[in-house]
Amino acid sequence: MAFKGIIEVDTQRCKGCSVCVANCPTGSIRLSSKVNGKGYNYAEMVGDGCIGCSNCAIVCPDSVITVYRAKVQ
Amino acid sequence: MNIEDIKKPENIVYRKPALLTDNIMHYCPGCSHGTVHKLIAEVIDEMGIQDKTIGISPVGCSVFAYNYIDIDWQEAAHGRAPALATATKRLCPDKYVFTYQGDGDLASIGTAEIIHACSRGENIVVIFINNGIYGMTGGQMAPTTLLGMKTSTTPYGRDAKLNGFPIKITEMLAELDGTAYITRQSVHTAPAARKAKNAIRKAFEYSSKGIGLSFVEIVATCNSGWKLSPVEANRWMEEHMFEKYPPGDIKDILK
Ligand SMILES: Cc1ncc(C[n+]2csc(CCOP(=O)(O)OP(=O)(O)O)c2C)c(N)n1
């Protein structure tokens, strides 16, 4: 069964550590070229390959990622 | 399927655990402490023991742990968390009591307290964050610092002749008859973090069985003290820390 996912990053709380990026199996997350109020390049979803596996969110030390996942019809 | 179809409340599969407060953590970007706090919050939430859990925070970077997990806390003097946990658990035997301690706190100034709490078989949980350094005070050598590892007090690398050898305190504690469950975990990848969470849950469950002390070491990073990026620090930990501190269960008296 295939799943499609979306992640939502609380960009103001993200510290741009990149641990999520290193843990994504589909290369669907990267650091933005923009910075947040603290000056960190925050994480953002890229492309439409996210499968909603939650790996990025589990390893995020600041717990700023919410993951949505739906079955592909 | 477009974004709106997926981004519905019923499709949420992961979010910040309810027991983590909205306070922004003071930890450096990528610090393992935040990930471990999250796992503890999830376990307490999933076991439904928020009102029955008392944490003891240490001296070290995680001194402010009480700002982040929404339970009752006490703050111990440096290294004394197991003594405070002993009193707390004996006075309130129906509570879940855990300490959260760094390697400087537990394996240096608090060596006596942890050894005797283990040998007395106190029915508490100890979460031991081994990042091989004194993070809070500027990256000095800890008892767990690896040979050759550079710190602010071993700028040419830890030298056994001058600085002694690293202590595998977790294996030492497993030798004591009062310990029930002893394990070593890490949180640098998603599979590792999931395993660490299961271990923390087991430790909390064991602590209510009256069978002795449960101890979860987390081999962790201090990327600021190690002077590496968070991702490089995780890699360095796998390549170097795991050799001395291999992950896995060390003791389980119910197995
Ligand atoms: C009695 C006493 N001695 C020394 C200190 C200084 N001190 C504060 S934190 C710390 C070590 C912290 O290292 P660790 O326990 O490994 O925690 P980390 O910051 O690495 O998580 C020391 C020596 C102190 N606060 N109190």
Ligand code: SF4
């Ligand atoms: S792991 Fe969390 S804090 Fe770090 S970059 Fe990713 S979203 Fe931001």
Ligand code: SF4
């Ligand atoms: S949920 Fe999984 S696939 Fe999606 S961005 Fe996070 S790690 Fe990548």
Ligand code: SF4
């Ligand atoms: S100094 Fe080290 S242990 Fe302390 S918050 Fe920074 S990375 Fe974490």
Ligand SMILES: [Mg+2]
């Ligand atoms: Mg330390």
